[in-house]
Amino acid sequence: MYAKVGTVSTLERDPGDGMVQVLDEEGGVVGDVPDLSEDEFVAMYRHMKLARHFDERAVSLQRQGRMGTYPPLSGQEGAQVGSAMALAEDDWLVPSYREHGAAMVHGLPLKETLLYWMGDERGSLIPENANVFTPAVPIASQIPHATGMAWADKLKDDGETDRGFICYFGDGATSEGDFHEGLNFAGVFDTPTVFFCNNNQWAISVPREKQTASETLAQKAVAYGFEGVQIDGMDPLAVYKATTEALEKAKNPGEGERRPTLIEAVQYRFGAHTTADDPSVYREDDEVEQWKAKDPIPRLEQFLRDQGILNDERVEAVEESVREEVADAIDAAESTVRPEPQSMFEHVFAEQTPEIRRQAEEFARLRETHGDEAFLEE
Amino acid sequence: MSTQEQEATQNLTLVQSVRDALATEMELDDDVLVMGEDVGKNGGVFRATEGLYDEFGEDRVIDTPLAESGIIGTAVGMAAMGLKPVPEIQFSGFAYPGFDQIVSHMARLRTRSRSRYTLPMVLRMPYGGGIRAPEHHSESKEAFYAHEAGLKVVIPSTPYDTKGLLISAIRDPDPVVFMEPKLIYRAFRGDVPEGDYGVPIGEAVTRREGSDVSVFTYGAMTRPTMEAAEELAEEGIDAEVVDLRTVSPMDREAIVESFKKTGRACVVHEAPKTGGLAGEITATLQEEALLYQEAPITRVTGYDVPYPLYALEDYYLPNAARVADGIKEAAEF
Numbered sequence: 155m156y157a158k159v160g161t162v163s164t165l166e167r168d169p170g171d172g173m174v175q176v177l178d179e180e181g182g183v184v185g186d187v188p189d190l191s192e193d194e195f196v197a198m199y200r201h202m203k204l205a206r207h208f209d210e211r212a213v214s215l216q217r218q219g220r221m222g223t224y225p226p227l228s229g230q231e232g233a234q235v236g237s238a239m240a241l242a243e244d245d246w247l248v249p250s251y252r253e254h255g256a257a258m259v260h261g262l263p264l265k266e267t268l269l270y271w272m273g274d275e276r277g278s279l280i281p282e283n284a285n286v287f288t289p290a291v292p293i294a295s296q297i298p299h300a301t302g303m304a305w306a307d308k309l310k311d312d313g314e315t316d317r318g319f320i321c322y323f324g325d326g327a328t329s330e331g332d333f334h335e336g337l338n339f340a341g342v343f344d345t346p347t348v349f350f351c352n353n354n355q356w357a358i359s360v361p362r363e364k365q366t367a368s369e370t371l372a373q374k375a376v377a378y379g380f381e382g383v384q385i386d387g388m389d390p391l392a393v394y395k396a397t398t399e400a401l402e403k404a405k406n407p408g409e410g411e412r413r414p415t416l417i418e419a420v421q422y423r424f425g426a427h428t429t430a431d432d433p434s435v436y437r438e439d440d441e442v443e444q445w446k447a448k449d450p451i452p453r454l455e456q457f458l459r460d461q462g463i464l465n466d467e468r469v470e471a472v473e474e475s476v477r478e479e480v481a482d483a484i485d486a487a488e489s490t491v492r493p494e495p496q497s498m499f500e501h502v503f504a505e506q507t508p509e510i511r512r513q514a515e516e517f518a519r520l521r522e523t524h525g526d527e528a529f530l531e532e
Numbered sequence: 533m534s535t536q537e538q539e540a541t542q543n544l545t546l547v548q549s550v551r552d553a554l555a556t557e558m559e560l561d562d563d564v565l566v567m568g569e570d571v572g573k574n575g576g577v578f579r580a581t582e583g584l585y586d587e588f589g590e591d592r593v594i595d596t597p598l599a600e601s602g603i604i605g606t607a608v609g610m611a612a613m614g615l616k617p618v619p620e621i622q623f624s625g626f627a628y629p630g631f632d633q634i635v636s637h638m639a640r641l642r643t644r645s646r647s648r649y650t651l652p653m654v655l656r657m658p659y660g661g662g663i664r665a666p667e668h669h670s671e672s673k674e675a676f677y678a679h680e681a682g683l684k685v686v687i688p689s690t691p692y693d694t695k696g697l698l699i700s701a702i703r704d705p706d707p708v709v710f711m712e713p714k715l716i717y718r719a720f721r722g723d724v725p726e727g728d729y730g731v732p733i734g735e736a737v738t739r740r741e742g743s744d745v746s747v748f749t750y751g752a753m754t755r756p757t758m759e760a761a762e763e764l765a766e767e768g769i770d771a772e773v774v775d776l777r778t779v780s781p782m783d784r785e786a787i788v789e790s791f792k793k794t795g796r797a798c799v800v801h802e803a804p805k806t807g808g809l810a811g812e813i814t815a816t817l818q819e820e821a822l823l824y825q826e827a828p829i830t831r832v833t834g835y836d837v838p839y840p841l842y843a844l845e846d847y848y849l850p851n852a853a854r855v856a857d858g859i860k861e862a863a864e865f
Binding site for chain 2: 275276278279280282287288290291292295297298299300301302303304305306307309310313331332334335336338339342501502503504507508509510
């Protein structure tokens with residue numbers, strides 16, 4: 155069970171207030187628990203712990219000058235992990251730049267995410283076995299891509315499809331033209347796309363209520379002719395359930411149903427927009443504390459303890475393995491030698507143009523003349 | 533591409549050769565599809581897709597909502613999944629709502645994904661002035677796209693080249709912006725082989741051999757340039773006319789080779805002068821062939837003013853007389 159269109163989502167009205175959930179803030183069961191095995195529940199918990207620990211370490215690396223600007227995700231693990239776990243291996247994930255947790259669940263190694271934010275293009279090479287699209291930085295610009303990808307799948311399969319496509323974006327993205335165009339095309343061409351809005355309340359410093367006068371973001375789906383649902387994005391089980399249902403509808407719509415769904419996952423970004431931002435300038439500590447009480451990780455942990463699936467020992471074991479995995483990823487990223495400078499001229503076209511070849515040769519001569527140290531900052 | 537199999541030729545206008553190229557490739561490759569505003573039942577506002585809807589159906593000749601970013605952005609997604617979309621922007625002056633998709637994604641996806649995702653797509657758009665059209669229907673902004681790394685920019689000037697270049701563009705593994713000179717969509721006919729053939733992207737062609745001065749141009753400006761060259765021949769100035777056909781990657785070798793022969797050059801385009809491709813061509817000649825140069829290189833271009841409403845467009849667009857002046861200035865220095 156989760157709330158349908160019509161409930162309110164603003165800073166004044168949080169998900170605990172009238173929105174039906176699976177887990178309440180204390181991890182108590184208030185809805186239908188999705189049918190997951192014990193291993194899957196533990197995997198969900200571990201993924202969330204991994205995403206949180208990765209995030210803390212990544213922010214710390216940036217603070218130490220070991221990584222460039224980085225967009226943190228803490229607070230959003232429930233939405234990212236819960237939704238990505240609903241994907242089948244064949245389904246596609248089209249992320250924005252903050253979906254490190256979701257992308258990791260769907261097969262993108264943490265090392266690649268680190269390399270990308272460390273400024274190394276090789277971090278952009280998604281492994282062949284992961285159906286993850288290259289993260290988009292310009293806000294909402296990935297939404298038409300996800301529609302086009304899903305549309306292509308349907309066209310290639312003579313109007314049928316057994317794959318779903320999930321596209322992530324934030325509350326700010328709903329103000330962009332590409333949100334409208336991407337969702338409008340999806341409605342018109344009935345593409346198997348799940349539009350997953352991580353409404354974390356803040357687009358850098360601009361609050362959700364300044365993005366739109368709409369009562370909810372989910373209700374915007376009505377204008378495109380398909381279903382919109384508003385869920386507690388900090389309740390991983392509600393997220394998993396809603397995403398599973400949306401993906402099922404994308405693949406096998408019922409009579410009179412349209413394939414696409416807009417999911418508004420109401421949540422909160424605990425940290426800054428990116429490490430270049432200071433949120434204390436635009437929001438109150440009280441507000442942050444209020445939302446931290448809804449932290450998705452202790453909620454799920456309490457539920458799993460109550461179910462007898464987790465205990466102190468197992469929690470410790472998870473924490474230990476998560477620390478190791480992140481440490482290994484950081485070691486692997488930091489021990490990767492700087493990219494070969496000439497690689498800048500690769501991957502522009504399938505075949506280098508004569509002018510790019512000339513410029514690459516000129517660049518090689520420059521390096522030979524001056525040495526690489528002449529190009530690098532102290 | 534098979535040239536032996538060509539059995540017959542047709543006498544087509546430039547816009548008919550666009551249609552012929554699309555039909556030819558759609559017949560040969562099920563992954564090729566056409567999408568855009570009014571391209572389906574209506575056959576395109578210029579009839580560039582006429583009859584394709586009936587022939588290939590609504591899943592391959594797709595009437596889209598009126599949304600340029602949506603058209604280009606969804607085409608990016610389709611191409612990333614292995615289709616070969618050929619989206620049409622109805623007029624190049626309306627491409628700007630999709631500009632972010634062009635420069636941030638269409639041009640960059642190969643680089644951004646280290647070639648995991650590539651975009652075999654062709655973005656067609658009619659460009660240029662001279663058809664008495666309303667505001668925003670006459671601009672020539674090829675320099676925007678040529679400036680963007682990761683895009684190829686093709687501008688044909690004959691029916692034969694149009695078909696061959698469009699086929700090459702559709703088969704190219706990378707995104708191509710295909711700008712069609714709408715002024716000459718129906719201005720004349722030319723022999724166009726039936727069946728498939730390619731004209732290579734990135735190769736200029738010499739339209740008129742000459743020894744006194746090299747004239748570099750492309751697209752709709754090729755006609756007044758040829759006219760000027762013929763007129764000047766009667767005055768004893770023998771101009772060589774090089775039609776670039778692709779403005780990015782530009783055939784610098786052909787440009788330099790012609791210039792080494794003549795030592796003089798005039799560049800003609802209808803786009804505004806500042807930041808236009810004439811500057812790029814001039815700089816290339818300075819870099820590659822300075823010691824051959826015998827005169828300042830002249831530029832005959834549109835002016836640095838917003839494209840005027842059509843009562844004044846004949847004054848804005850370079851015509852044969854202006855081109856002839858520019859050629860003479862270079863030839864007689």
